[in-house]
Amino acid sequence: MPRTPEAQAFFHAVYAAVQEIPEGKVTTYGHIAKLIGTPQRPRQVGTALKHLPSDTSLRYHHDNVPWQRPGTSSAILTESRSQPEGARNQAANLQAEGVAVTTGALGELMVDFAEFGWFPRLLPSEEAAGVIPDDSDDDDGESE
Template sequence: MPRTDEAKAFFHAVYSAIQEVPHGKVTSYGHIARLIGTPQRPRQVGVCLKHLSSDTSQTFHNGNVPWQRVINSKGIISPRGYPSGAANQAQALRGEGVTVTTGNLGELMVDFAEYGWFPRQLPSEEAAGIAPLIDSDDEG
C-alpha cells in the first residue's frame, strides 16, 4: 500500500532524526517523537523502524539509519516479534561500545545515565539556528 504524503514526511523526519544519534549513544522512541514535533507518536517511531528497508538503493535503509540506537523509555531493548530481534540489537549496540545488561526477567537493558542522548533539539537544527521544538522540562 502506498504511503500518504503525510506518512512519507513522518518516516523521513524519523529516519533523519535517528541519523543524528551519535555512535555509542542511545535514545528513546519518545524522544525521537518529541524532537520531530510529534510527542504523542512514540509508537509510530517504532513502526517506522519496523519498516526500515534493508535495500541499500533506498534513501533510508538499515545501513545508514542507526536503528539500534533507539530503545524504549525504560532503557529496555524492545522485543522485535521474533526471538533474536532484541539480541541482534544488543549485539549491534555492544559493537559500538555500549554496555547492554540483562535484567531479572531476561530483558536487555542500557543505562541512560551513561549512554543516553537526549538533546533539546537535533544538532542539525541547532546549527541552522532553528528554535527547539521541545521544552527542556518535557523530558521524562
C-alpha cells in the first residue's frame, strides 16, 4: 500500500493498464509504464504488481488484475525474493491462457513472444506513426 496519493494513483494506473491486456496476450513492464505516461518508471510498475492486494473488496485485487500478462523485455519470467514462486505461478497462469512458456537451459521460465504473436497495445503516438510491432524489418533509415 503506497504512502503518498501520487503513488496510489500510479498503482491504480498500472492496474488499469494491466487490465486492458487481452487474454492470451502479454506485454512488457516498459510498455505499461509508457501507457500510463511514465516511461521512466518500469520498475515501479513491477513494484505496483508486487503490492497488488489480495483483498477482493478493493477495486483492484489479485483476482481482478491479470498480473501474469505483463513481463520483462527479455521475456524471462523474473521472480522476487518475497515471491520466489511468482515466476512459476505466472507461467502456470499463462499456460492456462494458451501462452507458450519455454524453459531455459538453466531452468528459467521464459515466454516465447513469437510463438503466439505478441501484439501489445500501441501508444497514440505510435499508432499515428503507423508503427506495427510485427515482423516489420526496417533495414535502415528512420523517417523523421
